[in-house]
Amino acid sequence: MRVLIVEDSEDDARLLCSELASAGNDLTYKQVDCVSGMRAALQESDWDVVISDHAMPSFSSLEALDLLKQSGKDIPFIIYSGNIGEQVAVSAMRNGAHDYVYKGNGARLIPSIERELKNAAIRRAQKQAETHIYRLAYHDELTGLPKRNLFCEKVGEVLSERSLSGAAAAMYFIDLDRLMRINNTYGYAMGDALIRQVAQRLKDCVGETGILARVGGDKFAVFKGSIADSREMQTFADHVMESFTVPFAIDNLEFDVTLSMGICVYPDDGEDVSTLLVNAESAMALAKKLWRNNYKYYVKEMGEASSRRLVLETSLRRAVERGELLVQYQPIVDVRTGNFTGAEALVRWNHPQFGLLAPDKFIPLADEIGLIIEIGEWVLHQACMQTKSWHDMGFYPLSISVNVSAVQLGQPQLLNQVAGVLTKTGLDPACLELEITESVLMQDAEATISMLRALKEMGIKISVDDFGTGFSSLSYLKRFPIDILKIDKSFTRDIDMDPDNSAIVTAIAVLARSLNLSVLAEGVESQQQLDFLRGQKCDRVQGYLFSRPLNPEVLLPLMAQKRAA
Ligand code: C2E
Ligand code: CA
Ligand code: CA
Numbered sequence: 001m002r003v004l005i006v007e008d009s010e011d012d013a014r015l016l017c018s019e020l021a022s023a024g025n026d027l028t029y030k031q032v033d034c035v036s037g038m039r040a041a042l043q044e045s046d047w048d049v050v051i052s053d054h055a056m057p058s059f060s061s062l063e064a065l066d067l068l069k070q071s072g073k074d075i076p077f078i079i080y081s082g083n084i085g086e087q088v089a090v091s092a093m094r095n096g097a098h099d100y101v102y103k104g105n106g107a108r109l110i111p112s113i114e115r116e117l118k119n120a121a122i123r124r125a126q127k128q129a130e131t132h133i134y135r136l137a138y139h140d141e142l143t144g145l146p147k148r149n150l151f152c153e154k155v156g157e158v159l160s161e162r163s164l165s166g167a168a169a170a171m172y173f174i175d176l177d178r179l180m181r182i183n184n185t186y187g188y189a190m191g192d193a194l195i196r197q198v199a200q201r202l203k204d205c206v207g208e209t210g211i212l213a214r215v216g217g218d219k220f221a222v223f224k225g226s227i228a229d230s231r232e233m234q235t236f237a238d239h240v241m242e243s244f245t246v247p248f249a250i251d252n253l254e255f256d257v258t259l260s261m262g263i264c265v266y267p268d269d270g271e272d273v274s275t276l277l278v279n280a281e282s283a284m285a286l287a288k289k290l291w292r293n294n295y296k297y298y299v300k301e302m303g304e305a306s307s308r309r310l311v312l313e314t315s316l317r318r319a320v321e322r323g324e325l326l327v328q329y330q331p332i333v334d335v336r337t338g339n340f341t342g343a344e345a346l347v348r349w350n351h352p353q354f355g356l357l358a359p360d361k362f363i364p365l366a367d368e369i370g371l372i373i374e375i376g377e378w379v380l381h382q383a384c385m386q387t388k389s390w391h392d393m394g395f396y397p398l399s400i401s402v403n404v405s406a407v408q409l410g411q412p413q414l415l416n417q418v419a420g421v422l423t424k425t426g427l428d429p430a431c432l433e434l435e436i437t438e439s440v441l442m443q444d445a446e447a448t449i450s451m452l453r454a455l456k457e458m459g460i461k462i463s464v465d466d467f468g469t470g471f472s473s474l475s476y477l478k479r480f481p482i483d484i485l486k487i488d489k490s491f492t493r494d495i496d497m498d499p500d501n502s503a504i505v506t507a508i509a510v511l512a513r514s515l516n517l518s519v520l521a522e523g524v525e526s527q528q529q530l531d532f533l534r535g536q537k538c539d540r541v542q543g544y545l546f547s548r549p550l551n552p553e554v555l556l557p558l559m560a561q562k563r564a565a
Pocket of ligand 2: 435465
């Protein structure tokens with residue numbers, strides 16, 4: 001027991017110690033009898049109890065008690081004095097003394113100390129629990145950053161000061177673009193490690209100049225309480241974007257993380273923290289929709305439309321995070337031999353309420369909000385992994401066709417994604433066919449051509465999907481580095497009845513041969529259609545005649561029967 005004795009008489013102090021020791025206490029003590037001594041003692045050590053005489057020549061118990069309170073320490077304070085009156089004792093207790101005992105009354109002093117030690121321990125435990133609960137409730141465990149509630153409190157405080165000065169402030173809402181994909185591919189531990197690094201990088205960007213919080217799984221907010229002008233506001237946004245151009249390294253792997261950011265201004269775009277957060281978030285959603293890896297300022301008209309889209313977006317995002325997506329495979333057949341040469345990967349959403357949803361129901365939305373980049377990369381990874389495992393079972397060189405949307409094709413990072421997936425899965429690039437619809441191909445020809453070249457340099461094949469619907473001219477088509485024309489199913493449908501359609505298919509087949517391209521017809525449902533296509537020297541076919549898109553475990557026995565030559 002560490003006892004601080006406030007006492008001018010050394011004899012009394014010694015007597016007190018021997019009384020405490022005789023009660024079986026292992027004692028450390030110090031005796032003080034003046035302001036400076038008391039101050040020093042409080043500073044140098046954590047005492048378990050202070051036992052104080054009442055009146056001393058140059059000090060008093062009330063002064064000692066005051067010093068203890070000033071120190072902020074919660075230490076039991078017991079007055080132990082012979083000449084204290086009832087009234088003084090009561091007022092000392094009111095002031096915070098824990099007990100008073102007449103000098104020499106050891107029989108009462110010892111239990112009093114024991115009781116107060118116990119009470120102090122309870123108070124400490126309570127305080128610890130409160131601090132712990134506060135941390136849990138207000139801080140994100142993973143990153144140590146404030147959560148939304150604490151962020152709102154802190155920003156609210158700053159705003160209430162700001163409203164007096166009228167100065168501008170800025171709210172930034174940041175959303176990572178690819179976290180879900182990393183969770184799905186590498187597991188949540190990797191995703192968590194990445195979040196921690198992202199948080200650190202944001203901390204470095206924000207420094208002491210603002211308030212940073214993690215307001216959702218992959219969402220962060222930054223509030224800068226004092227902004228001189230719009231240039232300063234933009235400089236910070238640029239700085240954050242710039243800092244994310246450096247990849248994140250975890251366990252010898254490198255991750256490119258991009259982010260979408262929305263910015264709004266106090267007081268123009270909102271006068272309280274929740275309005276500012278909502279508006280910055282809808283600006284972020286627009287940035288994500290237009291082009292990821294970008295930032296966008298809030299404009300008022302955004303409000304309503306974006307909140308509706310956010311609801312839809314959230315449900316699709318959740319679907320992706322919960323693993324509700326799956327890939328089915330539709331076999332592709334060699335016209336001459338009837339063997340399976342490969343399959344097309346087609347994504348589905350296994351919706352908890354509506355059952356299996358076709359891609360038309362959600363791919364356009366995913367395209368619009370940019371989520372297609374994550375979904376597309378996930379599908380690519382699944383498909384390549386599946387095909388590699390088929391190869392390992394002896395089905396080499398079965399090919400896999402994967403659809404690539406316009407948004408994906410417009411992103412330079414597509415190259416890295418494809419290369420990354422090929423490396424990770426170990427699939428032979430010659431067995432991968434990327435399908436790009438004809439209309440997309442024509443949108444931004446120059447950029448598309450260089451993207452396709454780069455993909456082909458990896459050894460991948462390029463297929464023009466839905467061919468015939470995009471009205472490309474022959475001379476135009478020649479400029480694109482492509483390998484396969486995939487005739488749209490609308491032409492295949494009435495091939496044997498509609499003379500126009502059969503003429504178009506014939507023309508496409510001739511065109512393809514002149515350009516040295518392979519021809520694949522999709523949507524083949526009947527033997528007549530197949531016979532016609534065989535007559536046109538079509539190379540491969542795909543359609544319900546052979547098989548609907550199937551789960552891999554259902555497809556496997558079929559493949560074993562129709563083993564590729
Ligand atoms: P698509 O690329 O033209 O895919 C072929 C569609 O035709 C598939 O529809 C397939 O199930 C269907 N189909 C196959 N054989 C026949 C047949 O004999 N008759 C008829 N009537 N239809 C047949 P699905 O699976 O509903 O996919 C629709 C579209 O969604 C696809 O059209 C593709 O554009 C898109 N899509 C599917 N998966 C993905 C993906 O992973 N990424 C992207 N970006 N788009 C995808
Ligand atoms: Ca396709
Ligand atoms: Ca198609």
